[in-house]
Amino acid sequence: MTFLNETHDPQxxxxxxxxxxxxxxxxxxxxPFAVFRRQGRSExxxxxxxxxxQIIDMAALASAxxxxxxxxxxxxxxxxxxxxxxxxxxxKAWSALRLALSRALREGAPQQAALxxxxxxxxxxxxxxxxxxxxYTDFYTSVHHATNIGKQFRPDNPLLPNYHWxxxxxxxxxxxxxxxxxxxPRPKGQTxxxxxxxxxxxxxxxxxIELELGIFVGEGNAQGDAVPITEAExxxxxxxLLNDWSARDxxxxxxxxxxxxxxxxxxxxxxxxxxxxxxxxxxxxxxxRSEGDPAPLPYLDSPANRAGGAFDIQLQVGLRTPRMAxxxxxxxxxxxxxxxHAHWTVAQMLAHHTVNGCNLxxxxxxxxxxxxxxxxxxxxxxxxxxxxGKNPLQLPGGEQRVYxxxxxxxxxxxxxxxxxxxxxxxxECWGTVLPAR
Numbered sequence: 001m002t003f004l005n006e007t008h009d010p011q012x013x014x015x016x017x018x019x020x021x022x023x024x025x026x027x028x029x030x031x032p033f034a035v036f037r038r039q040g041r042s043e044x045x046x047x048x049x050x051x052x053x054q055i056i057d058m059a060a061l062a063s064a065x066x067x068x069x070x071x072x073x074x075x076x077x078x079x080x081x082x083x084x085x086x087x088x089x090x091x092k093a094w095s096a097l098r099l100a101l102s103r104a105l106r107e108g109a110p111q112q113a114a115l116x117x118x119x120x121x122x123x124x125x126x127x128x129x130x131x132x133x134x135x136y137t138d139f140y141t142s143v144h145h146a147t148n149i150g151k152q153f154r155p156d157n158p159l160l161p162n163y164h165w166x167x168x169x170x171x172x173x174x175x176x177x178x179x180x181x182x183x184x185p186r187p188k189g190q191t192x193x194x195x196x197x198x199x200x201x202x203x204x205x206x207x208x209i210e211l212e213l214g215i216f217v218g219e220g221n222a223q224g225d226a227v228p229i230t231e232a233e234x235x236x237x238x239x240x241l242l243n244d245w246s247a248r249d250x251x252x253x254x255x256x257x258x259x260x261x262x263x264x265x266x267x268x269x270x271x272x273x274x275x276x277x278x279x280x281x282x283x284x285x286x287x288x289r290s291e292g293d294p295a296p297l298p299y300l301d302s303p304a305n306r307a308g309g310a311f312d313i314q315l316q317v318g319l320r321t322p323r324m325a326x327x328x329x330x331x332x333x334x335x336x337x338x339x340x341h342a343h344w345t346v347a348q349m350l351a352h353h354t355v356n357g358c359n360l361x362x363x364x365x366x367x368x369x370x371x372x373x374x375x376x377x378x379x380x381x382x383x384x385x386x387x388x389g390k391n392p393l394q395l396p397g398g399e400q401r402v403y404x405x406x407x408x409x410x411x412x413x414x415x416x417x418x419x420x421x422x423x424x425x426x427x428e429c430w431g432t433v434l435p436a437r
Contacts (some may be wrong), residue, residue, distance in 0.1 A: 003281060004281055004282060005069050005099075006099070006102070007029065007031075007098055007099055007102040007278070007279075008029055008281060008282050008421070008422070009029075009210075010029065010420060010421055010422045012028050012029060012102070012106060013028075013106065013420075014027070014028040014051065014052070014105045014106065014107065015105065015106070015107050015108075015109065015112050015114075015116075016051055016052045016054060016105070016119075016397065017052070017279050018052030018053040018054065018305070019051050019052035019105075020052075021052065023423070024052060024053075024423070024425070025050075025273075025415060025423075025424075025425020025426065025427055026050040026051055026052055026053075026273075026427075027315070027395055027422045027424075028030065028051065028053075028102060028105050028106065028424065029046075029102075029279065029420075029421075029422035029424065030050065030274070030275065030279050030422070030424045030425065031038040031049050031050070031098055031102065031279060032049065032050050032238070032240070032273040032274055032275045032279065032426070032427075033047060033048070033049055033078065033083055033086070033102055033273070033274045033276070034047070034048050034050065034055070034127055034272040034273050034274065034336065035047055035048070035061070035081065035082060035083060035127065035128045035129070035130045035131075035272070036048045036120070036126065036127050036128070036272070037125065037126060037128075038120060038125060038126075039124055039125060039126045044059070044081060044139060045078055045081040045082075045128050046058055046059040046078075046080065046081060047059070047078035047080065047083055047086065047130075047255045047325075048078050048120070048125075048411070048417060049078075050122070050273055050291055050427075051102060051105060051119075051178040052113045052120060053121065053122050053123065054119040054120065054121060055119065055120045055121075055122055055234045056101065056115065056118055056119060057118045057119070057120050058075055058079045059079035060117070060118040060119045061075055061079075061115070062075040062076045062078070062079045064114050064115075064117070064118060066101070066104060066111050066115060066326060067097075067100050067104075069096070069108075070092065070093055070096040070097075071096045071097045071099070071100035071101075072094060073089070074086060074089055074093040074094065074096060074097035074101075075115070077089055077093075077355070078097070081128075081254075082130065082131050082132045082363070083130050083131050083196060083237075083274070083363070084132050084362045084363040085219070086283065087216065087218040087219070087237045087362035087363055088218070088219060088220070088362040089219070090218065090219040091218065091219070091234050091278075094218070094237065094271075094276060094278070097279055098276065098278060098279075099204070100329060100410065101419060102119065106213070108192070108380040109117065109417065110215075110242070112206070113215070115227045123322050127179050127180065127181075127272035128179060128272075129178065129179050129270070130179075130216075130240075130272065130274055131216060131362075131363035131365075131432075132175070132363050133174045133363050133364065133365045134361045134363055134364055135151065135171070135174065135361070135364045135365070135367075136171070136173065136268070136365045136366075137170070137171055137172065137173040137353060137361075137366050137367065138167045138170055138172045138175050138212075138244060138264070138365060138367035138369060139167055139168065139169040139344065139349050139367060139368055139369045139435030140163075140168040140169065140369040140370075141167065141342040141343050141344040141349065141368050141371070142341065142342055142343060142368075142369055142370055142372045142373075143159070143164075143290075143343040143373070143381070144341065144373060144379075145165065145370040145372035145379070145380065145381065145384065146158075146159055146163055146343075146380075147159050147370065148169075148372060148376075148379065148383075148384045149381075149384070150166065151208065151297060151385065152383065152388045153193075153252065153255070158377055163343075163418075164293055164294055164343075165294065166313075166352070167300070167348055167349050167352040167353075167371075168258045169353070169366075170260060170270065170350075171243075171395040172264065172265065172367065173264070173265035176265060176266055176267050176268060176409040176429055177268075177269075177270060177365070178218045178253050178267065178268070178269055178431075179267060179270060179271075179272050180270070180272055180427070180428060180429045180430045180431070181279075181430055181431075182267065182269045182430075182431045182432075182433070183416050183433075184214045184245075184266065184267040184374040184430040184431070184433070185434045185435065186203045186204060186205070186207060186406060186433055186434065186435060186436040187204050187247050187250070187263075187266040187267075187435050187436070188201055188203050188204070188436055189201065189202075189203070189204065189247060189250035189254075189263065190250065190253055190254065190262075191205075191249040191250055191252075191253050191264045192252075192253045193249075194306070197428055199253060202292060203436035204247035204248075204249055204250055205403065206247065206249040206383075206389070206403045207245065207246075207247055207248075207329075207403050207404040207406065207433060208245070208246045208247070208248050208249035208381050208403055209243055209245060209246070209317065209380075209381060209382060209385050209404070209410050210244040210245070210246055210370040210380060210381050211243070211315055211317050211335060211337070211367075211370055211371050211372075211381070211412055212241075212243065212244050212368045212369060212380070213239050213240070213241065213242055213243035213313065213315075213339060213368040213414070214239065214241070214270050214365050214367055214368070214372060215236055215238075215239055215346055215349065215350075215365070215366040215367075215368065216232075216236070216237045216238055216240065216274055216351070216364075216365060217235060217236065217312070217360045217361065217362060217363065217364040217365070217366070218235055218236060218237035218238075218364065219234065219235050219329070219360060219362065220235070220359060220360050220361040220362055220364075221235065221354055221359055221360055221361065222315060222358035222359060223358075224357040224359075225352040225357065225359075226254045226299075226351070226354045226355045226356075226357060227350060227351055227360075227430055228299070228350040228351065229299060229300060229301065229302045229305055229347050229348065230302050232346070232347035232348075232350040232351045233277055233346065233347050233350075234339075235360065236277055236346055236350060236372075237274065237276065237277075237346075237362075238274040238275050238276040238277060238279075239273045239274065239275050239277070239280070239311075239313075239346075239426075240268065240270050240272075240273065240274050240275070240426065240429075241271035241315075241413070241414050241426050241427075241428075241429035242268065242269070242270050242271075242367050242412075242429070243268065243269045243270075243367070243412055243429055243431055244264060244268050244367055244370070245264075245266065245267045245268065245412060245431065246260075246264055246381070247262070247263040247264075247266070247349065248263070248383050248403070250262055250263040251263035251264070258370060262361075263381075266325075267431070268367075269429055269430075269431040270365075270414070270428065270429060271414075271428065271429035272428055273426060273427045275424060275426055277346075279424055280311050280313070280382060280416060280424060281311050281312070282314075282416075282418075282422075282424075283311055283416035283421065284308035284309075284311060285308065285310045285311065285312045285340050285381065285408065286306065286307055286308060286310065287305055287306055287307075287309040288306075288307075289343075290312040291419050293430045294309050296348065297357055299351060299352075299355055300344075300348045300351060300352060302347075303353035304345050304346065305345055308345070309347050309348070310339070310342065310345055311339050311340065311346075311416070312338055312339070312340045312416060312418070313338060313339035313340075313414050313415070313416055313426075314336070314337075314338055314414065314415050314416065314417070315335075315336070315337050315338060315371060315380070315412070315413070315414050316333055316335065316336050316412070316413045316414075317330055317335040317336075317380065317410065317411070317412055317413075318330075318331030318332060318333050318334065318410070318411040319332055319336050319395065319401065319402070319408060319411075320335050320408070320409045320410075320411070321395065321399055321405070321407070321408055322406075322407035322408070322410070323397060323399060324395075324396065324397065324399075325407075327397070328345055328395065328429075329397075329412050331409070331410075332395050332396050334385060334393055335378065335379060335380055335385065336377070336378065337371060337373035337379075337380060338371075338373065338378075339368070339377035340372055341372075341373045341374060342368065342371060342372070343380075349366055353366070364414070372384055382401070382402070382403055382404070383403075386402050386403075389402045394421050404433050405433070406433055406434065406435045407432070407433065407434075408430055408432070408433050409430060409431065409432040409433075410413050410430070410432075411428050411430045412428070412429040413425075413426070413427075413428055413429075414426035
């Protein structure tokens with residue numbers, strides 16, 4: 001577990017004014033990582049750290065002679081075109097770099113001039129997928145989502161009995177993971193419309209979203225060595241936003257007996273910024289199951305996980321139609337929920353993933369699964385929000401949506417805030433649906 005230290009002090013002040021702007025996602029207490037370069041320039045991708053409306057260029061910082069020791073080693077690793085080398089260094093190196101950056105960014109810090117020379121405006125940057133993702137596993141950690149979906153796919157048996165015992169997951173596709181701003185054509189695939197006897201290959205008519213979080217693995221484990229739950233979080237670099245786009249009509253036809261395939265592998269969009277578990281420490285909450293649920297098996301349970309293994313990350317989904325965009329309107333909020341409702345924690349997902357000896361590697365990505373809350377207005381997918389298409393969403397200007405139409409753009413947002421702690425944000429995760437090819 002990551003405990004509170006001086007970097008979490010809500011009274012810390014940064015010499016950069018935008019780090020104190022109302023509602024900023026990136027105060028001095030956050031310091032998330034991304035991979036970026038300046039727009040319109042043929043320059044190398046490199047790691048960056050967000051502060052206010054700026055990015056600390058880690059390649060420039062590593063060459064500036066500002067840092068030393070373990071923090072300098074970590075900065076040099078973060079200067080690469082992907083963050084895998086930094087992730088592989090482990091939590092002590094990440095924490096050392098975070099502490100050094102925090103001290104150098106505080107008002108009155110002697111490193112201000114040197115660090116200011118390393119800043120790049122976020123408004124003039126473009127982003128890449130932050131790690132070389134070797135493997136991607138998508139979990140199913142919301143019991144509310146699992147129950148709502150189960151009622152539609154298996155009305156007589158909505159929640160299978162193993163759900164309360166096993167953190168369910170499936171192996172996803174890495175090559176189609178893109179960063180915020182990703183635009184992709186509507187997928188085609190086999191579907192079996194109601195009343196039809198023969199399937200046909202057509203563009204999906206039931207294209208959906210899935211509001212998720214992405215968990216990046218840091219230090220890996222050797223094949224055959226399970227990671228105990230008491231050590232699991234030491235292997236987690238941080239968390240981003242994740243939209244696991246889903247073709248529900250393709251899914252309904254293909255998912256038995258082996259689960260999702262073409263209904264999921266055409267696109268997955270993640271936010272550019274990875275918020276470290278250390279930054280999220282003030283926003284831990286107790287992990288608790290509903291009354292009557294069985295206690296997790298011993299390898300999925302620990303006092304620390306029960307006391308603070310969950311995170312109160314506020315999550316929101318926005319939808320912007322082409323008509324709204326043409327009128328200069330922003331997105332309309334269609335969902336608001338929290339990660340605290342998840343049925344399994346980050347530590348439990350990683351411990352279960354390795355209990356059979358599976359070797360995770362730096363940069364591997366775990367998806368949380370759709371993070372629906374206990375009421376339908378907290379549902380993280382259109383199939384739930386519209387009750388399988390029976391109750392269309394009402395949007396500004398009189399528009400309706402059951403599933404996504406061509407040109408629709410979806411944005412995920414996430415943040416943590418509470419009295420006595422700094423607001424920690426994740427930025428935005430945008431994706432747009434293009435017509436089928």
